[in-house]
Amino acid sequence: MFSCVKPYEDQNYSALRRDCRRRKVLFEDPLFPATDDSLYYKGTPGPAVRWKRPKGICEDPRLFVDGISSHDLHQGQVGNCWFVAACSSLASRESLWQKVIPDWKEQEWDPEKPNAYAGIFHFHFWRFGEWVDVVIDDRLPTVNNQLIYCHSNSRNEFWCALVEKAYAKELRLDEPPHTCWSSLCGYPQLVTQVHVLGAAGLKDSPTGANSYVIIKCEGDKVRSAVQKGTSTPEYNVKGIFYRKKLSQPITVQVWNHRVLKDEFLGQVHLKADPDNLQALHTLHLRDRNSRQPSNLPGTVAVHILSSTSLMAV
Incomplete structure (x- = not known):
């Protein structure tokens, strides 16, 4: 179904995952590092942010908890209501979210095979007339061990936070955030x-x-x-x-x-x-x-x- 999906910035998910498993390391994305530069276009407002992997935030992380629901989401500190609304609409239709979150069963945490986890995820976005595959690592920004951006009702559910990170990576590498905001929201009031x-x-x-x-x-x-x-x-x-x-x-x-x-x-x-x-x-x-x-x-x-x-x- 996704034979025409283009790897974003030539990052091949399967190859990167295999390499991490072979070397027994968790993936660290060199294109979207866990630094303040990935969070803010200008300056570093607010309290100090600590980047944590889901296993450092809770004991039993999951991509989905009791399925996927349009009521799962909270926007967090960035105020991107347009993104949360889009994700809520996405979650309401299985045919849509399975296009954006490919191989979701394979990407889900498997407590019976902890050594198979490589700290890498990928998501598909429709961009300029073609599907693009965006790879990310699982490091997420937190303050006081709480996710500061989009997060779920369930503390151990991470699909929306990871989708948001992948989308943020795509926007950050393409154009400045203020330009993206205007194009996504139309002319801002x-x-x-x-x-x-x-x-x-x-x-x-x-x-x-x-x-x-x-x-x-x-x-x-x-x-x-x-x-x-x-x-x-x-x-x-x-x-x-x-x-x-x-x-x-x-x-x-x-x-x-x-x-x-x-x-x-x-x-x-x-x-x-x-x-x-x-x-x-x-x-x-x-x-x-x-x-x-x-x-x-x-x-x-x-x-x-x-x-x-x-x-x-």
């Missing part, structure tokens, strides 16, 4: 970066105010790591969102992490007005239930940067 710096004066709780924030924008969201034992946490979490409905506000929620059920501490809404493209806000937390929200204990500091060009954020 507005690209907004939301940088939650931290909070102060959060109310006391039995857990010491072990808090985290969630940034929500047009159905997408980014969550920070839990900041433990402080009423003045520094979240330093960023999210980049492609916005089409500029009248809808961006929401930042603060939550207290509890053993049984997390506790809502408050939220703020930001308009991110296109006429005020860069602003630093310190806002009082408000309730979410009452018709006229009242101020709650604590403030949150948020930096907003909006532009019609991804390069600017």
Whole structure:
């Protein structure tokens, strides 16, 4: 079915896999190295990233857990809602995802044959009128042992993270990310970066105010790591969102992490007005239930940067 598939950058999956097995090593892709240069077009924003193979993230990694579902996906910090939407559509039709994820049974982890695993995967993308086979290694960017980009509901399911890495490799080697973004999304209405710096004066709780924030924008969201034992946490979490409905506000929620059920501490809404493209806000937390929200204990500091060009954020 894929006799006309072209190896991307002349990397032959079968030959590379055989060579790794022969040498008893895990594949390391020289064209898409596990470095910051593979993550960012310019600069290295955010906390330090550690590249990990799935076996270093969980004990029992799988390509698929209980099959493939359009509800598996979360976009992570890059804010590429268009990619997550495309993958969700892909997952809903078996005839489609089996074209993009070839030989999936062969690529799946086999706990009975651990020595057969070579840390290499390949995926097919339709590009300029032909199928292209893109090879990657399995090293994925993490912060605090959590995948920072596209990931599944199941911690040990990696198909979407690996497909995203293969697609990112294809885009990175072809053209700068800002050009790719424009061509994939059409003319961008507005690209907004939301940088939650931290909070102060959060109310006391039995857990010491072990808090985290969630940034929500047009159905997408980014969550920070839990900041433990402080009423003045520094979240330093960023999210980049492609916005089409500029009248809808961006929401930042603060939550207290509890053993049984997390506790809502408050939220703020930001308009991110296109006429005020860069602003630093310190806002009082408000309730979410009452018709006229009242101020709650604590403030949150948020930096907003909006532009019609991804390069600017």
